[in-house]
Amino acid sequence: MAKSSYAVTIAGGGSTFTPGIALMLLKEHDRFPVDKVIFYDNDAERQEIVAKACEIYFKENAPELDFSYTTDPEEAFTGIDFVLAHIRVGKYAMRELDEKIPLKYGCVGQETCGAGGIAYGMRSIGGVIEILDYMEKYSPDAWMLNYSNPAAIVAEACRVLRPNSKIINICDMPIDLMDKMAVMCGLNDHRDLQYSYYGLNHYGWFTKIFDKQGNDLMPQIKEHMAKNGYLDGISHEEGQEQHIDESWVHTFGKAKDVYAIDPETIPNTYLKYYTFPDYVVETSNPDYTRANEVMDGREKKVFGACRKVIETGTAEGAGFEADAHATYIVDLACALAENTGERFLLIVPNDGAVSNFDETAMVEVPCIVGSNGYEKICQGKVPQWQKGMLEQQVSVEKLVVQAWVEGSYQKLWQALSLSATIPSAKVAKQILDDLIEANKDYWPELK
Numbered sequence: 543m544a545k546s547s548y549a550v551t552i553a554g555g556g557s558t559f560t561p562g563i564a565l566m567l568l569k570e571h572d573r574f575p576v577d578k579v580i581f582y583d584n585d586a587e588r589q590e591i592v593a594k595a596c597e598i599y600f601k602e603n604a605p606e607l608d609f610s611y612t613t614d615p616e617e618a619f620t621g622i623d624f625v626l627a628h629i630r631v632g633k634y635a636m637r638e639l640d641e642k643i644p645l646k647y648g649c650v651g652q653e654t655c656g657a658g659g660i661a662y663g664m665r666s667i668g669g670v671i672e673i674l675d676y677m678e679k680y681s682p683d684a685w686m687l688n689y690s691n692p693a694a695i696v697a698e699a700c701r702v703l704r705p706n707s708k709i710i711n712i713c714d715m716p717i718d719l720m721d722k723m724a725v726m727c728g729l730n731d732h733r734d735l736q737y738s739y740y741g742l743n744h745y746g747w748f749t750k751i752f753d754k755q756g757n758d759l760m761p762q763i764k765e766h767m768a769k770n771g772y773l774d775g776i777s778h779e780e781g782q783e784q785h786i787d788e789s790w791v792h793t794f795g796k797a798k799d800v801y802a803i804d805p806e807t808i809p810n811t812y813l814k815y816y817t818f819p820d821y822v823v824e825t826s827n828p829d830y831t832r833a834n835e836v837m838d839g840r841e842k843k844v845f846g847a848c849r850k851v852i853e854t855g856t857a858e859g860a861g862f863e864a865d866a867h868a869t870y871i872v873d874l875a876c877a878l879a880e881n882t883g884e885r886f887l888l889i890v891p892n893d894g895a896v897s898n899f900d901e902t903a904m905v906e907v908p909c910i911v912g913s914n915g916y917e918k919i920c921q922g923k924v925p926q927w928q929k930g931m932l933e934q935q936v937s938v939e940k941l942v943v944q945a946w947v948e949g950s951y952q953k954l955w956q957a958l959s960l961s962a963t964i965p966s967a968k969v970a971k972q973i974l975d976d977l978i979e980a981n982k983d984y985w986p987e988l989k
């Protein structure tokens with residue numbers, strides 16, 4: 543596929559992440575030459591604010607870039623090489639309900655985990671499949687790199703509904719955690735580490751960490767995890783992680799307790815929702831959740847900056863910055879386009895990569911990526927505790943997709959009642975009935 547330049551569509555053009563990703567593409571031009579960028583969104587008004595501001599920035603800083611934005615699928619998806627997808631079906635207003643409805647019943651209310659993640663999954667499946675279909679219709683050779691959440695449910699839906707499509711689902715959380723482990727060991731970032739990992743998205747464990755010389759870093763990392771969780775990995779260097787929201791600081795610290803359950807492995811931070819749901823609920827404010835924090839923080843900041851650029855007609859001093867944490871997306875696109883054979887943690891069909899686990903599960907495991915796609919690196923057998931957890935959670939995710947495909951109330955109730963974040967089928971039903979009411983504009987009708 544190697545070309546002298548690439549055309550990229552950013553789906554979810556109105557996302558708070560779009561300016562950072564678009565600027566990152568410009569910054570990485572030497573290694574991944576993108577000469578055409580199209581923003582696509584189904585909310586013209588929201589997208590226009592982000593797109594107009596980016597247009598001004600590009601005119602000032604990259605006048606040669608062919609840039610446009612649209613809500614028309616044919617325009618958005620014709621003649622492109624990659625789709626970078628980060629959509630949020632229902633936007634923050636629905637995220638707020640995903641978080642607050644379960645909390646009303648004393649259960650974890652979270653974007654991608656538990657009942658909130660299930661509700662969001664039921665909205666996302668249709669949106670992501672629609673974009674995939676547009677891409678295949680107008681640019682059948684293109685690749686879609688999807689990081690729209692909840693990635694575990696979206697990936698399972700793609701496996702079931704579009705098994706042969708050129709879509710790769712990827713998540714930045716393990717990369718962020720590896721950046722933290724690198725800091726604990728006095729290294730720069732995740733690129734300095736070699737790793738083994740298994741699990742589902744937002745539900746997995748690191749089993750090996752080496753440096754590039756092959757030295758085992760696990761003893762050092764375990765010491766830090768036992769004392770402070772991931773807090774020791776927060777970089778205090780200029781330009782790095784200056785503004786971590788309070789809720790994330792708690793999550794990085796709580797990883798200490800999750801780690802204590804199995805000190806042989808290093809857990810993904812999201813496991814706290816399944817292993818300490820009572821703690822999560824006790825420390826949540828049902829009137830002010832993470833969605834409120836993001837709406838008052840990142841959303842206001844990004845849209846405020848965009849409006850200012852449009853008003854003043856210049857992006858100078860607007861504080862637009864390339865999203866350094868998103869370079870993994872360029873790394874992945876490069877691997878596909880230029881056949882680099884690099885290692886990535888991807889969400890892919892198991893097919894034996896975790897040998898004592900459901901072959902049809904969408905697992906998150908290391909893969910080698912090149913121009914013909916990916917090859918999984920086998921992770922062998924998982925221990926009994928992880929196996930039990932994985933069997934339970936994969937069943938939740940599979941039931942959600944089945945509920946969406948069949949329009950089945952019964953299966954969605956089963957999914958909720960099986961989640962480790964919900965104590966009984968009675969509570970699951972109460973939450974489900976509220977979620978159905980809240981999501982009537984988004985979910986298929988359930989019978």
Ligand code: NAD
Nearest residue numbers: 554556557558584585628629630631669689690691713714
């Ligand atoms: P946001 O609400 O700011 O933006 C999402 C955009 O998607 C909105 O402009 C909305 O109009 C648009 N949209 C919704 N449905 C659409 C559809 N069917 N077609 C086209 N556009 C549609 O959200 P955000 O906070 O920027 O997050 C976007 C997504 O990226 C979320 O799913 C979030 O969880 C995900 N995310 C993933 C990672 C990761 O690495 N996995 C990291 C950060 C964010």
